[in-house]
Amino acid sequence: MSGEFSQTMQLYTDLPAPVLFNPFKHHLGYIRYVAGLQQESVAMGKKEFCRFLQHIGGSVTDVYTGSFGWIEICRLVISILGSENHLSSEDFLRWTGEKPDDFKTISLPDNSSWVVKYHRHKERWVHLFPARQSLHTLRVKANTLKSAILYHAFVGKDFITSDSLNEARAICGLSPVKSVSETEAIYTMIEILRT
Secondary structure (H helix, E strand, O other), X not given: OHHHHHHHOOOOOOOOOOEEOOHHHHEHHHHHHHHHHHHHHOOOOHHHHHHHHHHHOOOEEEEEOOOOOHHHHHHHHHHHHHHOOOOOHHHHHHXXXXXXXXOEEEEOOOOOEEEEEEOOOOOOOEXXXXXXXXXXXXXEEHHHHHHXXXXXXXXXXXXXXXXXXXXXXXXXXXXXXXXXXXXXXXXXXXXXXXX
16 A cells, blocks of 8 residues: 555646646545545655645645546646647746736636646646635635644544544644634544545
């Protein structure tokens, strides 16, 4: 299982070019898959897993919850860009612009909306992530998502207590939960990962 896990950890290289997409930050199915592999096989050391968890960032993230797989999403976006003559690096840059606030939005067949931005890279110039408030998307604080993943991957008890939740958070140096609303948000995210 550990070989399968390490292959799964390759965020960008297995996805079809020219798309740059972080499924560990933006795709619920991928997040469940990775957390489940970790839980089943203790495939990564805790320190290595915590480093990988940093790919989620530190503020908020939009997570796609729909039925399309992460590779399928990339292929659909490539198809749409190709049909509209925006797939080459030059055409894509002309269409989207390259300023930090420049982007375009694409709709997929399930009516989810996706943001595409130009990324200055030789092979992966289509930076892709779910649009805010899109259908089939939930917005979650980064530390809430990290906490739920840590709990799911390393603790996994059915009955969640404050102590077990803080035990999971401590694995990657997250401070103990401070408020009822923060605790409830993490509980909710754990349940989403479980279903």
